[in-house]
Amino acid sequence: MQRVAAIDCGTNSIRLLVADLDPDTGELHDLDRRMTIVRLGQGVDRTGRLAPEALERTFTACREYAAVIAEHGAQRVRFVATSASRDAENRDEFTAGVHAILGVDPEVISGDEEAELSFTGATRELNAPGSGMVPPYLVFDLGGGSTEFVLGSDRVEAARSVDIGCVRMTERHGSDTLAMRADIKAALDLVAGTVPLTSAATLVGLAGTVTTVAGIALGLPAYDSAAIHHSRIPLAKVREVTGMLLSATAEERAAIPVMHPGRVDVIGAGALVLLAVMERCGASELVVSEHDILDGIAWSVAGNAAREGAPETS
Secondary structure, three states, X not given: OEEEEEEEEOOOEEEEEEEEEEOOOOEEEEEEEEEEEOOOOOOHHHHOOOOHHHHHHHHHHHHHHHHHHHHHOOOEEEEEEOHHHHHOOOHHHHHHXXXXXXXXXXXXXXXXXXXXXXXXXXXXXXXXXXOXXXXXXXXXXXXXXXXXXXXXXXXXXXXXXXXOOHHHHHHHHOXXXXXXXXXXXXXXXXXXXXXXXXXXXXXXXEOHHHHHHHHHHOOOOOOOHHHHOOOEEEHHHHHHHHHHHHHOOHHHHHOOOOOOHHHOOOHHHHHHHHHHHHHHHOOOEEEEOOOOHHHHXXXXXXXXXXXXXXOOOO
16 A cells, blocks of 8 residues: 555645555545635636735645645655646746645646546546446546546547636636637637547546536535546536526525535536537536546556655655
8 A cells, every 4th residue: 555645736726635545456545635726727817827815825725735644644745736837927936835835846737647647537447347337438627727638448549638617718708608608619629639529438527517517416415425426417417507507696506505615606617618518529428527637646656656666755
């Protein structure tokens, strides 16, 4: 067993996973999994810079995570940063702040690297005997700033990242759903040039927008990760939930039992991206996964340790 810590810092949220991994059996045992909405990407699409208040919210979460990692005695830590920090002119300020708190440098990865980590995290279980899932899989990770698409069975065969995340769409278009739809369509046209969107047997959706829509579709009285993980949501239900979210007031969205307060203002745009992806792929249903890039980061830490020899503290 290897005890590792994985941190995924995106446009809207920062997440931590501390887990014990057994590379021989492929088992991952959660010790602590948590998420904080920090909206690091606040205004990045407009200004090209990380806002001071967004950086401070992120650093506050990092201090909390540092204490959790120390408490569990994780042997290795990997911090991956995605869309917002990739786009920002002042990302060096972000890097220095994270290093001062956690002692590791955040890796600002490319969209392709992000896609591969998401695919690994989402499909490791799906390929296990008796899972009932049929490859090839099209995995899409719907984030705050970007969405990654990955096609493959036991390995990545094609991947593409495009800038149609829920925060970016909301900041760019407000409540103009026609403009959002046009932007999303143009992005999916780009994806289709690299990833054959209609070739998969199973469409797998990841990240907070997808799991929140699934929780609403399932009628859950509270957010329930176990009930959401590997649930199958029909296209008609996603269409129904999307229409409801787009027509609801902020107060009505906030009152939904599975809704995180940090998603209230961006969930409509995110649901619209989700619906457009399903329609473009010709998918009659969506498989929802709670395991995603965070799990992929954890497995990458274990893989690096195996290649390098005995684990060492970062």
